[in-house]
Amino acid sequence: MNLSVDIGGLRLKNPVVTASGTFAYGVEYAEFLDLNQIGAITVKGLSTRPSKGNRPGRVWETPCGMLNAIGLQNIGIDAFIKDKLPELKKYDTKIIANFYGDTIEEYAEAAAALSAADGIHALEMNISCPNKQAGWLAFGTDPALTQKVVAAARGATKLPLIVKLSPNVTSIADMARAAVDGGADALSVVNTITGMAIDIESRRPRLSNIVGGLSGPAIRPIALRMVYEAARAVKVPVIGMGGIMTGADAIEFMLAGASAIAVGTVNFVNPAAAVEILEGIKQYMAGHSIDDINSLVGGMIC
């Protein structure tokens, strides 16, 4: 059975990736599952300087999902490379460093700093976090700006560059094309969907940031549709994510066009989910006599 997939030059032994922000810096999960079994680990979104994130009132559960407004709190690229990477790179898995900047220059700077470290296999560029300030939104929603910021990061790294798209757009296909025109080797689809919740007793927003990102099974059909549209619009591979809880969900994303899948929120409710989802994928393949996982990609029959 072949489970290995190629994501824009990044070869994974299997298509299961952990999603940024839901798996800390990877090493924290070693007590819960065998990290060697995961295709790739995407670490929490990193910036050139450490970031404190948003004020408390950061998570809230909604039907079959959760809102978060962490605000990209992270230890910074230097601390990641010094304190987390040496331990993480001992595992037989691929390491994807997710990063962001507040300006085009910072994106390029972050990409360069991460590329200089030994042990990072690919970069994932976050241009789509719903918890950042208004101006920042444009990187993930204005195709011309998307292309420009991706090109800047492209120029700063030789590692495979994955661009993570925002679902908070009218045409995901346009955004996918813009990212590829800027030099993306692969796409991650999708980040969280902007949402909010209000406490009707106090009339206050549940999140200090008022709005936050919705994730979990609640967004799965939307994410699936966006993976389908993005994968059709471009030739580069797509990592599909959004509400995947089981192997069956993962297969659905691959049939829609994803070459690999990422698991996010499910890590919070089942920290061993990544390996269980891999098992589920294998069972499906065995049950349907599928020898090569790649034959499933885009295999929906219309």
Next chain:
Amino acid sequence: MNRFFSADIIRNFQSQESRNFILEVRPHAALGSALPGQFFMLKQAGAVDPLLMRPFSLADFIPPNENNPNGSLMFVIHAIGRGTNILRRLPKGTLLTVIGPVGAGFPPVSEGETLIIVAGGIGIASVFGLIFKYPGVPLFYGVRTKELMIDSGLLNYPQDKLHIASDDGSVGDEGSVLDLLERYLERDGAIHSGGRLKIYACGPHSMYKAMAKMALDADVYVSLETPMACGVGTCLGCAVETVGGLQMVCKDGPVFNLKDILLDG
């Protein structure tokens, strides 16, 4: 020790008068020992409604026996929202997934130190561990009304050590449990003159605010509650503001020194 395991419900005891219930679960793996104040994340296995696990303090651990080779965990829960009301109705035999013990519990009380426990409402659940570890220490317990009082763990408690207050006077003294505490400290202040006084508390935010204003001559530790997603320090969702910056309730807490936390906001 494995901190992520499955368990099944062996008892889900409903109180007739209130929305409190006692959940006893049997872990399917050996556990690490839990300190008072530490907690567990629970949910029905595979369920997506509610999606996230819910944090509950360990009220008691019953050691391994013939039927339960890994012992059993007891939780005292007040059904307040959707998740706890679903949990309340789960029958015996239901499979749960559990993470724990997690968090940093109450610091140990050293020789020569005096401990006083303060519980407000369902906060009593989080101090049962302390009550069992330090039997007979003065316990101040405030409830809104008699029906909400959880007395199962307190039946044999020395009466002269138990100080109960209720908002409506239906049990114990009428009024705030903190007034009882204040009077006690004025009257019996001498009893702790020898060693440092420690006050360990669990209750609503408003109780901590009032305690902060009391200028207590003691080390006051309180257990905080915030909404949580992961319970293990990775999602960064349960942040609280402290004098030293943001800290995570699930990992750095839930027990904090009262003087370290910024209570407003």
